[in-house]
Amino acid sequence: MTVNNTTIDKAKVATEGIMQIPTWWTCPPGYEELQAKAHEIGKNELLPRAAISDQESRYPRESLTKIAEAGFGAATLPAELGGVGRGLTGFAVLAESFAQYCASATMCWVMHTAATQLMYVAGNEEQHKRFIPDVLKGKVGALAFSEPATGSHFWNVVSTAPRSGNGYLLNADKSFVTSAGEADWYIVATTYPESTNDDKLMFLVTDNNQDGITQYPYNAMGLRGNSSGPMKFRDVYVPAENRLGTEGGMNFHNDNTLDPLFLLGTAACWTGIAQGALNAAIDGAKKKVHADTGKSVAGYQVIRHELAKAQITIDSARSMLYRTAEGLDQAIANGTPLEECLFPIWQLKTHAADIVIQVTNQALQVSGGRGYLTGQVEKFLRDGRAGAVMGPTNEILREWIGKSLIDVPWFE
Incomplete structure (x- = not known):
C-alpha cells in the first residue's frame, strides 16, 4: 500500500509492535x-x-x-x-x-x-x-561403554579382551548401548589384562553381524526409538587391525574426546527437547479458544507468565551451551587439552538435564488435559526425563563440581 506516495512494507506493518527476538x-x-x-x-x-x-x-x-x-x-x-x-x-x-x-x-x-x-x-x-x-x-556407528556391573560409572569397565592369535577375544556385558542391534559398527570399551599401562582401557571395533554378539530389546519411558538396549559379546574375535590406539592407555581419549563430545551433545539434546516442548505448548495455547469466553488459552496472563518463565529457563541453558561449545573450540585452537575444560561441561550437562524436567512439566501444565494425552508435549516430557539419570548422573556431576570448588581431587 502507499501513504503520501511512500511505499510501506506490508510485512513490517503486520508485525508492527511485535518484539522480534534477535538471532x-x-x-x-x-x-x-x-x-x-x-x-x-x-x-x-x-x-x-x-x-x-x-x-x-x-x-x-x-x-x-x-x-x-x-x-x-x-x-x-x-x-x-x-x-x-x-x-x-x-x-x-x-x-x-x-x-x-x-x-x-x-x-x-x-x-x-x-x-x-x-x-x-x-x-x-x-x-x-x-x-x-x-x-x-x-x-x-555406536558406543558400547557402560556395563551393568558398574552402572552409570560408564568409564569403569570390568570386561576383558586378552590376546588371541593376531587379535583379541572379547567377552563383555554392555548396558544402554544406543543403536544396539541397529548400528553398523560399535566401539567397545574393554580392558587389556596384560597391558603394561596402569590404565588398561582399550577400544575395539566390532561389526554388528559378527558371531557372538547379541542385542536385547529396549523398552523405556522415553527415547523409545533409540534401541538403547543391553548387548552381550561372547568370545567375539576382534582382529588387531580393529583396535583403536594402543593396548591400554585409552582413558586419555575418554577425557579429551568422548566425554566432552558426549556431554556437550546430550546437553544440546536436553535444551532442544525443552524448546520443542515449549514450542508445542505455545502453538496449542494460541490455537485453543474457549467458546464460553472467546479467549484463547494464550489470552490468559497466568499462561503467558508460565511461557515467559519457561523460555527464560531454556535460554539460560542455551547460553551455557553455546558459550561452552565456543570455549571448547577455542581450547582446541590453542592446543589446550579438553580435559582441562571439563568443569563447565559438567555444569552444562547438569543444568540442561535439570531444566528439561522443569520446562517439559511447565509445557504440559500450560497445555492442560491436552498435554496429558499422548502427543508431542507428553513425548518430550518422557524423552527429557532421561537426562538426569544418564551417566554421569546429575548427582555424580554435582559431587565432582563440589569437590572442585573446595580444591580436592574430583576423581578417585
Whole structure:
C-alpha cells in the first residue's frame, strides 16, 4: 500500500509492535545458515517420523539417513574428510536444533557422531579409509561403554579382551548401548589384562553381524526409538587391525574426546527437547479458544507468565551451551587439552538435564488435559526425563563440581 506516495512494507506493518527476538540470542553469530538447515531437516524429515518412532519403538533409520544425506553424517570431522568444519559449536547448533523435532533421532545421531569422532582421533589412516566413507553415506556407528556391573560409572569397565592369535577375544556385558542391534559398527570399551599401562582401557571395533554378539530389546519411558538396549559379546574375535590406539592407555581419549563430545551433545539434546516442548505448548495455547469466553488459552496472563518463565529457563541453558561449545573450540585452537575444560561441561550437562524436567512439566501444565494425552508435549516430557539419570548422573556431576570448588581431587 502507499501513504503520501511512500511505499510501506506490508510485512513490517503486520508485525508492527511485535518484539522480534534477535538471532544472536538464539544462535551463535555466523551459524545462522547451519541452524536454518538443521530446522529444515527437523521439520521436513524428523518431525513427521517422531511419533511413529516413539509409539512403535521404531529405530529412526530413515531420519538418520536424511541427516547424513544433508551432509551431517560426520559433522565434527574436518571439512576435507567430509565433515562440516564448524567445530563443536556447529555440532551443538545441529544437536539442539534437531532435538526440537525428534529426540530419539537426535540422541542416536549424537552418539554416532561421538563414535565417529573417536574413530577419527584414536584411529589410524587405514581405519579412517575403511570406516569414514561409509559413515558419510549413512552407515551408523555406536558406543558400547557402560556395563551393568558398574552402572552409570560408564568409564569403569570390568570386561576383558586378552590376546588371541593376531587379535583379541572379547567377552563383555554392555548396558544402554544406543543403536544396539541397529548400528553398523560399535566401539567397545574393554580392558587389556596384560597391558603394561596402569590404565588398561582399550577400544575395539566390532561389526554388528559378527558371531557372538547379541542385542536385547529396549523398552523405556522415553527415547523409545533409540534401541538403547543391553548387548552381550561372547568370545567375539576382534582382529588387531580393529583396535583403536594402543593396548591400554585409552582413558586419555575418554577425557579429551568422548566425554566432552558426549556431554556437550546430550546437553544440546536436553535444551532442544525443552524448546520443542515449549514450542508445542505455545502453538496449542494460541490455537485453543474457549467458546464460553472467546479467549484463547494464550489470552490468559497466568499462561503467558508460565511461557515467559519457561523460555527464560531454556535460554539460560542455551547460553551455557553455546558459550561452552565456543570455549571448547577455542581450547582446541590453542592446543589446550579438553580435559582441562571439563568443569563447565559438567555444569552444562547438569543444568540442561535439570531444566528439561522443569520446562517439559511447565509445557504440559500450560497445555492442560491436552498435554496429558499422548502427543508431542507428553513425548518430550518422557524423552527429557532421561537426562538426569544418564551417566554421569546429575548427582555424580554435582559431587565432582563440589569437590572442585573446595580444591580436592574430583576423581578417585
